[in-house]
Amino acid sequence: MDKAENPIEQLESYDGELPIIATNRNQWFGGKARDQGRLDTLFAASRFDDVAYVDIELETARAKEWILEEFRENDVRLIISHHDFETTPDEDVLTAIIDQCAGYGDIAKVAVYPKDLSDTLTLLDVLREATEAGIDAAGIAMGEIGSHTRAIGHVYGSKLGYAPLLDDDSEYAPGQIPLGKLRALVESTRIAGTNLERIEAVEDDVTVPSELTLPN
Amino acid sequence: MDKAENPIEQLESYDGELPIIATNRNQWFGGKARDQGRLDTLFAASRFDDVAYVDIELETARAKEWILEEFRENDVRLIISHHDFETTPDEDVLTAIIDQCAGYGDIAKVAVYPKDLSDTLTLLDVLREATEAGIDAAGIAMGEIGSHTRAIGHVYGSKLGYAPLLDDDSEYAPGQIPLGKLRALVESTRIAGTNLERIEAVEDDVTVPSELTLPN
Structure with missing residues (x-):
């Protein structure tokens, strides 16, 4: 807003x-x-x-x-969210942040800035552990080197994806993936046989209707 | 053969x-x-x-x-390769295996079987560390839950991708991604500005010519 x-x-x-x-x-x-x-x-x-x-x-x-x-x-x-635009907290700190977010809301969301690829792995591992613990978590590693976490975060349990609606370079930040492309990436890497119950509960609310006309 | x-x-x-x-x-x-x-x-x-x-x-x-x-x-x-069709070795063991492969050959390749998503993260982290150490490594987590490592392994330094040529379900194993789709996934998640020198050296030998007609 x-x-x-x-x-x-x-x-x-x-x-x-x-x-x-x-x-x-x-x-x-x-x-x-x-x-x-x-x-x-x-x-x-x-x-x-x-x-x-x-x-x-x-x-x-x-x-x-x-x-x-x-x-x-x-x-x-x-959605209770925590953003770190400069760094990625250590794994135990990030886990504690997600726990706190989950304590206040329905979905715990973290967005961190990775300085290297060990930080992106930290984010994915924290999502994995939160999901195993029964938390509805969502997470993004921002910036260019974190971009792939937007595409495969769902594999590790991330319940929300964020994408610019328009396929217009000027409209989105480094690492963001436009909606049409993100959807294709998520569909291509979705694990068959995964228990999608919790994802579907969220999707009932927020998924993009298939009749929406996508650019590209 | x-x-x-x-x-x-x-x-x-x-x-x-x-x-x-x-x-x-x-x-x-x-x-x-x-x-x-x-x-x-x-x-x-x-x-x-x-x-x-x-x-x-x-x-x-x-x-x-x-x-x-x-x-x-x-x-x-x-390419010196190690396959584990049943488990994923611990991180230090897998690192030692890659080091040994690199000692014998030009590309160290490991394919492991993940029992859960912590194993896929182990594979990605080992690829990251080997790449940082200057090793040309390639790695795959096999099976359904490892499938996404085929798509984003390159982000962590993996130098080879494996894909069935034909877009035919009966022709490939669980987790394998057909070539046309794998190429799209790799292109979508490639990090702009990454130093591609070593990847390009490999590509000179083995990349798929763009004029190859791909199914789908």
Whole structure:
């Protein structure tokens, strides 16, 4: 919402088929929202039927735990997220972060910045362990060398993928993979016979309808 | 060669553009060749100009080190391989195996069978470390849950990909990805700006010419 013009007005006139994940970041979390009124605006968004999930930063959830119940009363599920734009925490730290996110919300999401390929393996291993522990986790290693984690994170249990809708180079950050390509990558690397029950539960809410026309 | 009919005759009449990796496995390495004459036949194959690489098992190289120089005199490069069809060795053991393979040949290749996703991460981490140590390594985690390592092994330094040529389900084992799809996956996950010097050196020998007509 912090990068959209009049996001509440846009939600009012929204007649698409896709359910929406609402986010309103301030500068500390890579966004542009002012602190003043930030959560009120996000709360207003959560009242719309089309908003199925709200993404709230772990730091926000921790500082203002009381708002979480209020969001839930608007019939949204909660993604609790942690972003590290400069490094990848050590494996035990990242595991603790995911545990905390899972304690506050329905999906624990982490996005980290890998300095090398050992960091991308740390992210995948943490996703694997969280999934084994029964947590609905999602994770991304940002940047160029983390790009492949967007494609195969699902193998290690990641429950959400993020992709720009348009196949337009100027519109996405290093490592991001446009939706049409990401979908092909996920489908090609999906493990037959995996228990998809939990993934399907999420998909009911947020998957892209097959009739959506994709560029490319 | 162990699964081909009259492989030497086929090499004699071969007029394709693709350079060939010759292999002749006995049952211990997943093949059908009898021990009697196995290496002689492989040696005969290595005399053909179209045969650019010979794949020799680590166990064979270790037991009969003297043959390696003889193969080299036929102007082929050596892939020294180790296969484990039942498990994935611990990380330090797998690293030692790759080091040994690299000591005997030009490319160290390991194929392991993962029992879970921690094994696939072990394989990727070993490839990463070998690559950092300056070894030309290649690796695969076999089976269904290892399938994605075929697609993204290159990110961690793997120098060879293996794919069935035909897009025919009956023709390939669990986890194998047909060539057309594998190429798309590799291209989609290739890291821009990676130093491709070593990959290109291998590609000069074994890459698939772009004019090859691929199914699908």
